[in-house]
Amino acid sequence: MTSLSLYNTRTRTKEPFTPIDPENVRAYLCGPTVYDRAHIGNARNVVIFDVLIRLLRRLYPKVTYVRNITDVDDKINVRAQERGVSIEEVTEAPINWYREDMGALYTLPPDIEPRATEHIPEIIAIIEKLILNGHAYEAEGHVLFSVASDPQYGKFSGRTPDELLAGARVDVAPYKREAGDFVLWKPSTPDLPGWESPWGRGRPGWHIECSAMSWRHLGENFDIHGGGDDLIFPHHENEIAQSCCAFPGSHFANVWVHNRMLLVNGEKMSKSLGNFLVLHEVLEKAPGEAVRFMLMRAHYRQTLDFSDAGLAEARKELDRFYRAIQLHPNARERKVPLHLVFDALLDDLNTPQAIAALHKYADLAFAGNEVGAVALKAAGELLGLFNMSPEEWLLGDGFDQVEVDRLTNLRIAARLRKDFVESDRIRDVLLKEHGVIIEDGPGGSFKLRKA
RNA sequence: GGUCCGGUGGCAGAGUGGUGAUGCAGCGGACUGCAAAUCCGUGUAUGUGGGUUCGAUUCCCGCCCGGACCUCCA
Incomplete structure (x- = not known):
């Protein structure tokens, strides 16, 4: 048997996979931000990673699969304010939905499912390290990562600092030293969720939670990090910058596995196009x-x-x-x-x-x-x-068992006396009224399956 | 505009420097009372123009077309 090769976004080539510790392969998948139902794109991501995890488990004695839940974020805050409830109340249902929907796709649960809100101390610790190392600065209650302090920044996603600057299409906040600097910690007003920190009451920015959770559960260096390819920039670029600068000498994830996006009926899925496919709704119409x-019929x-x-x-x-x-x-x-x-x-x-x-x-x-x-x-x-x-797959139980039995018995009798007009009529009734196809086998045997 | 990816038969979708997987659909046949399932057979498919090569779908260049990313989207 040959060994596992994976395409590594970091090197843009397919390379042999070599675990850091063959006794424990460590993998991290960027999980959901929980404010709504998961969509079909989330499903591709999880299914593909599930195949990878199942394969790794065949190859190595132990695999630690971490998939986070981001349960504090501005979208969640907006929902909470709209409804006048806490963020916990907003995130509770989506977390359960996510687990149910992914379970319906027969994906294995992660070994560890850490939540951002339960890793605030780790988040603060990393930010403190970054400030200490000169990679982050405080400004107007915010803590920002200084892109200029990291010569490696942009390398992962293949961007030069100039390009990053030229591409910055949002309004640059006045307290940023450089347009590309991103928020590690931001202040919270009393009506927003917040945690006490050396920089006052506030909440984490996007990106930092993944650095904190992967560090806590997998260490400074681990084997595989996965996600959708739209996360390459800025999310993963920023994760790498934060983690590598916080822990000098570390390299964060060895192999980066990114799946391509999904189209829906030929178009990119977006809420404005109205083709946003909610996984739960897809699962009501088709078996998981x-x-x-x-999702496995095309290469990831x-x-x-x-x-x-x-x-x-x-x-x-x-x-x-x-x-x-x-x-x-x-x-x-x-x-x-x-x-x-x-x-x-x-x-x-x-x-x-x-x-x-x-x-x-x-x-x-x-x-x-x-x-x-x-x-x-x-x-x-x-x-x-x-x-x-x-039998469950081909026939299921969504039909009138008693009536179908009665009809199939009648048909057997009709066939025995070679009354094919009657047996064909019964076959037609079975199909049209019960949605059951009857297939004749040798010696008068038959099989049923749903149409 | 910048960066990156892709264009394979009716459709979906792999692989490969040397007679182009696999599935679905179609057509012909076998089997069946007839079907269904299964089996056998079947189809001028590698966007386009050059280059390298004994030979290119595969490598290189141009062009056309499509897509993704370019600060909170998996």
């Missing part, structure tokens, strides 16, 4: 496994168009796999080689190629070889697929 599968570094047609195809492909598994209900579990799937995933998580391998296993199963079905199930575990029985 189909959504998960669809490729733009993926989330369309109804694509979702329908994903379902059909899963149908085929479940049929292949169903063909061998008594297949004995045993070790089977999964080179095809492993090799695909080891090569920078090539999920489309892994899916092609799944089809090869299905071919084998359909040809009568139960090894195909065993391999399919084993590969499914690695990919987070085939979480239910074939």
Whole structure:
């Protein structure tokens, strides 16, 4: 078996993955800011990282997977003020929704799910270090990171200081020394959430919470940091600047894994376009496994168009796999080689190629070889697929069991007396009134599946 | 404007310096009472113009088209 290669945003190349500590691989994924329902783009991120974590767990004895919850932020504050409630009351439901929705996609929960509000001491500690090291300064109650103090700044996202300056399209606050300087700590008015700090009552800026939480739970240096590619700048650039300047000699994350954005029916998802797909709503119309599968049908570094047609195809492909598994209900579990799937995933998580391998296993199963079905199930575990029985997937229980039984019995009788007009009529009733397709097998046997 | 990424058959979507995966859809056939599922067979697909090479879809350059990022969006 070859070893794992990952495309590293830091070096812009695909490189072999070498853990800092093979006994404990440490990975961090930028989690949600909790003020609303998760959207389908969040789902891609989590599903892809889930595949990576599952793969790492096969390769290494221990993996520590940290995914944060950002539960203090200006958007949250606005919601709280609008509703006249605390930020805890705003964030509670979205946190639960997020866990439910991601669970419905069969993603494994992180080992540690730290919250920004529970890491204020670490945030303050890092800011103090930055001030001490001359990388941050206080101005009008704010603490700002000084971009000019960090010669490495901009390198990660491939920007020169000039470009950064030219690109600054927001109004530059007067207390900033340079337009590119960003806030580490900002003062809170009494009506806003705040914590006591050496700079007065205030709250953290964006970016600093991830530096604090990854430091606390994974250390100054860790293996993998993931997120959507829109976070490369400014979020991750700033995280790197903060962490590396706070801890001289450290390099923060070794490998940066970024997934591309998602399109919805060919357009970028945005609230103004009205094509903002809320994951919860997608899950009301399609099985979680189909959504998960669809997100795996394109390579993670490729733009993926989330369309109804694509979702329908994903379902059909899963149908085929479940049929292949169903063909061998008594297949004995045993070790089977999964080179095809492993090799695909080891090569920078090539999920489309892994899916092609799944089809090869299905071919084998359909040809009568139960090894195909065993391999399919084993590969499914690695990919987070085939979480239910074939019967549950193909038929489910959303139909009138008693009536369907009665009709199928009538049809058996009709077929026995070769009354095909009647048996075809019953088949039609089953489909049109019960949404059930009946498939005849050898010797009068049959299978049911939902249309 | 700057930086970066991509353009593969009807659609989705991989790989590769040397006869272009995989799935869906289509067409023909086998099987079936008929279907469905399955199996077999099938299709002038690598945006465009140059260059390098014995040979390019793959490497290099130009062009066209599309997309992302450029301070709080995964």
